[in-house]
Amino acid sequence: MAFALRRTTARAFPVLGLILGGLLVVAACSRPAPEAALREAVAAMEASIDARDAGALARQLDDDFIGPGGMDREGARRTAALYFLQHARIGLVPGPLSIDMHDSGAQVSLTVGVSGGNSRLLPESGQVYDVRSGWRLRDGEWRMTSIEWTPKLR
Structure with missing residues (x-):
């Protein structure tokens, strides 16, 4: 035995x-692969918008963020806060992400439907945009460095 x-x-x-x-x-x-971590960062940004939290949204922007018209990080936070005050309801319908990874960061492109208004039934405004954003990995976290969008509906 x-x-x-x-x-x-x-x-x-x-x-x-x-x-x-x-x-x-x-x-x-x-640990998530860089692309998976970037997708999580984009989802966190969407969650900040859903939660109507302009501060959380701004914290996901890089220190040297640049937006349309030279908008900086603080300008983006103020603009988001203004939209949240103007519209009781904001809807986002993002399309699939297209991610182009490169040595210094990544570019994320997508089409997104955005609606806003104060009505419980129908949005008062809406638009579909082609969005392209730049991202950088800083201190182990993805941060948005730039964004531009083009309206698709005229």
């Missing part, structure tokens, strides 16, 4: 080693 126990234990160690090694590999790979 002792021989059988030693033999079973001897077989168990390599199997246990493989299982533990596999768990370590999975744990090492659990």
Whole structure:
């Protein structure tokens, strides 16, 4: 019986080693890949808009963010706060993201439908935009560095 126990234990160690090694590999790979982390950052920005939180939105912008007309990070925060005050309801319907990763960052492009208003039933205004934004990985977090949008409906 002792021989059988030693033999079973001897077989168990390599199997246990493989299982533990596999768990370590999975744990090492659990950090999101850069593109997945960027998609999470875009989703967090969308969540900030849904929550009507201009401060959280601005915190996702890089320190040297530049928007349309030379808008800086603080200007973007104030503009978002103004829209949140003007419209009780803001709706976003984003299309699929197109992500172009490069050495210094990434570019994210998408088409998004935006609506706003104070009515409970129908939005008072709406537009579809082609949006292109630049992103940089800073201190382990993706930050938006630039954005531009073009209306699709005239």
